[in-house]
Amino acid sequence: MIPLDRPDLLISDAFIAGGWHRTDRAFPVTNPSTGAKLTDVADCTRDDVRRAISAAAPAQKVWARCTAKERAGILRRWFDLIVDHADDLAAILTAEMGKPLAEARGEILYGASFVEWFSEEAKRIYGETIPGHHEDKRLMVIRQPVGVVGAITPWNFPNAMITRKVAPALAAGCAILVKPATETPLSALALAKLAEQAGLPRGLLSVLPSTDSVGVGLEFTENPTIRKISFTGSTNVGRILMRNGADQIKKLSLELGGNAPFIVFDDADLDAAVEGCVTSKFRNAGQTCVCTNRIYVQDAVYDAFVERLSKAVSSLQVGDGFLEGCAVGPLVSHSAMDKVRAHIDDAVEKGGTVVLGGAPHDLGGTFFQPTVLRDATPQMAVAKEETFGPLAPVFRFSTLEEVVEAANDTEFGLASYVYSRDLSRVWRMMEELEYGMVGVNTGLISTEVAPFGGIKQSGLGREGSRHGIEDYLEMKYCCLAL
Numbered sequence: 001m002i003p004l005d006r007p008d009l010l011i012s013d014a015f016i017a018g019g020w021h022r023t024d025r026a027f028p029v030t031n032p033s034t035g036a037k038l039t040d041v042a043d044c045t046r047d048d049v050r051r052a053i054s055a056a057a058p059a060q061k062v063w064a065r066c067t068a069k070e071r072a073g074i075l076r077r078w079f080d081l082i083v084d085h086a087d088d089l090a091a092i093l094t095a096e097m098g099k100p101l102a103e104a105r106g107e108i109l110y111g112a113s114f115v116e117w118f119s120e121e122a123k124r125i126y127g128e129t130i131p132g133h134h135e136d137k138r139l140m141v142i143r144q145p146v147g148v149v150g151a152i153t154p155w156n157f158p159n160a161m162i163t164r165k166v167a168p169a170l171a172a173g174c175a176i177l178v179k180p181a182t183e184t185p186l187s188a189l190a191l192a193k194l195a196e197q198a199g200l201p202r203g204l205l206s207v208l209p210s211t212d213s214v215g216v217g218l219e220f221t222e223n224p225t226i227r228k229i230s231f232t233g234s235t236n237v238g239r240i241l242m243r244n245g246a247d248q249i250k251k252l253s254l255e256l257g258g259n260a261p262f263i264v265f266d267d268a269d270l271d272a273a274v275e276g277c278v279t280s281k282f283r284n285a286g287q288t289c290v291c292t293n294r295i296y297v298q299d300a301v302y303d304a305f306v307e308r309l310s311k312a313v314s315s316l317q318v319g320d321g322f323l324e325g326c327a328v329g330p331l332v333s334h335s336a337m338d339k340v341r342a343h344i345d346d347a348v349e350k351g352g353t354v355v356l357g358g359a360p361h362d363l364g365g366t367f368f369q370p371t372v373l374r375d376a377t378p379q380m381a382v383a384k385e386e387t388f389g390p391l392a393p394v395f396r397f398s399t400l401e402e403v404v405e406a407a408n409d410t411e412f413g414l415a416s417y418v419y420s421r422d423l424s425r426v427w428r429m430m431e432e433l434e435y436g437m438v439g440v441n442t443g444l445i446s447t448e449v450a451p452f453g454g455i456k457q458s459g460l461g462r463e464g465s466r467h468g469i470e471d472y473l474e475m476k477y478c479c480l481a482l
């Protein structure tokens with residue numbers, strides 16, 4: 001089992017309307033590194049979701065009348081508890097998701113940073129007055145919480161993708177129900193336990209693990225008490241929620257799929273570019289939405305980059321996330337493995353060459369060799385689809401215009417990366433790349449202080465930063481006649 005200082009943080013009950021409940025059915029949560037079952041978790045039904053919604057509505061009205069300082073205080077206590085228990089939360093995360101323990105601890109602190117940030121932003125929800133359009137008119141704008149929010153989150157960041165929604169929602173005065181991924185509900189339940197300990201009033205937060213993702217999604221889109229849906233996951237599911245939410249014009253925040261280009265010009269610091277590429281590509285075994293998916297290297301440095309990248313990747317240790325020095329854990333599922341293999345087979349069939357890796361790891365299970373593939377071309381599946389695994393395909397380019405066109409030739413627009421020390425090149429790339437985020441001479445851009453999100457089919461809205469609370473607020477214009 002998982003060695004914890006606080007064994008009570010390993011929870012298999014659902015957190016519904018401020019109470020911990022078993023349900024009639026349960027589903028297993030397993031460790032992807034070993035296949036061992038960790039526990040059976042309560043499997044919530046639509047009736048459980050409705051119960052949570054019914055409790056959230058009145059609780060939210062009371063919460064909205066609290067002072068910003070009161071809301072901020074509880075969020076701050078929650079932050080402090082998360083940090084105090086970071087080791088336990090990291091162990092739970094690695095056990096259920098597989099990422100290396102050091103990365104898991106990094107995610108816990110990253111997730112906590114959103115709680116800290118929005119505990120502060122809670123006190124800065126300002127309105128405005130506007131000079132009247134007639135002498136007897138006084139105009140003002142006030143900001144009020146949206147109401148009850150339904151959140152659905154993915155398995156790859158089972159802590160941070162939740163705090164990135166729950167923190168701004170609570171800071172704004174909303175109530176929020178969370179349906180975590182069925183692969184990784186334990187991190188969400190542990191967060192709820194600490195929120196309860198921080199003094200969060202009953203009913204404001206529910207965590208509803210469920211194998212009925214479709215049913216939960218339909219309850220969120222069909223129940224009028226749910227004013228907003230905040231979703232992080234695949235573009236396909238985001239599309240479904242958008243379509244189903246249209247009937248009631250549901251407010252939506254969508255953090256969806258990506259296909260990040262990583263562009264290396266011939267004037268780049270190659271060692272820095274290799275380091276940034278390894279970080280961006282192989283973090284979480286390549287299972288992040290902002291992972292590099294396509295690497296473009298200018299002709300003059302192409303061979304040198306491929307050689308140095310392969311050398312750096314060959315030193316990555318693959319294994320159980322609890323192993324000291326582990327850099328690459330297992331993929332989340334066998335279907336994820338199949339997708340990586342399919343992308344490699346397709347690329348080789350179309351003229352690519354595997355320089356390193358290219359097959360499942362000897363460890364078996366869902367471990368896969370970190371792979372570098374050269375001579376990638378736009379005709380390959382890996383150019384168009386999000387691999388979501390440890391595959392680094394290296395494309396060649398000659399001119400800036402050519403690489404901008406190639407990089408933008410995708411329906412996605414989340415993260416992108418450019419390595420160059422030429423200011424005009426960098427400035428042009430920042431302006432011409434059609435992405436919500438651009439990393440320049442770095443492969444790691446995510447922080448709570450900056451707006452995280454995409455354009456095109458990578459999503460709607462932003463999470464984190466001073467902008468992240470906007471999606472949980474309504475703007476009301478008041479016209480007062482004297």
Ligand SMILES: NC(=O)c1ccc[n+]([C@@H]2O[C@H](COP(=O)([O-])OP(=O)(O)OC[C@H]3O[C@@H](n4cnc5c(N)ncnc54)[C@H](O)[C@@H]3O)[C@@H](O)[C@H]2O)c1
Pocket residue numbers: 152153154155156157161179180181182213214216217218232233234235237238240254255256257258288289290386388414458459
């Ligand atoms: N933009 C971001 O911030 C971000 C962050 C993490 C992951 N992602 C994306 O998520 C994908 C990987 O995560 P995933 O496999 O969990 O995605 P997914 O879309 O399969 O699942 C995400 C969540 O949606 C639920 N779900 C599945 N079908 C549903 C339906 N019909 N109605 C309602 N809910 C449903 C799942 O149970 C899970 O909780 C990748 O495309 C990745 O790029 C994006």
Ligand SMILES: O=C[C@H](O)CS(=O)(=O)O
Pocket residue numbers: 156157160287288289290446452
């Ligand atoms: O993939 C999901 C996360 O948003 C990635 S990050 O940790 O925020 O960069």
